[in-house]
Amino acid sequence: MKIRVYYEDTDVGGVVFYANYLKFCERxxxxxxxxxxxSPVMQNGHFVVKELTASYNSSAKLGDILHVKTSLVELKKVSFKLHQEVYRDEEKLFEMDITLAFVDFNGKIKKLEPQNIEVLNLLFV
Known part of the structure; x- marks a missing residue:
């Protein structure tokens, strides 16, 4: 997915604020x-962040066009792990591993149903 860096994404020096990389990946x-x-909100629940680790390599700046790459690393009974990278051209600026758990609408962890697993395998090849 491509993202343009807008003024609202940056600090006064035109550098992307660190937390916005998480927002770019969420988007x-x-x-x-x-x-x-x-929709990421499914009939029987939705996903919440369980854990993430992030690594910042270089800064994006106002006006940059970024590309977010996402790949499925692991799929378990109630959660899945993705690896996401943010690039400017060929330069990797940021990467993270994120584990998302599936919960029902009361916030209780729930087992992924076969149709949920099928969707995740389709989306994050």
């Missing part, structure tokens, strides 16, 4: 669903 995960006419 890319959501967009993977939306592009296929789906």
């Amino acid at each position: 890319a995960r959501s967009e993977a669903f939306f592009e296929r006419g789906l």
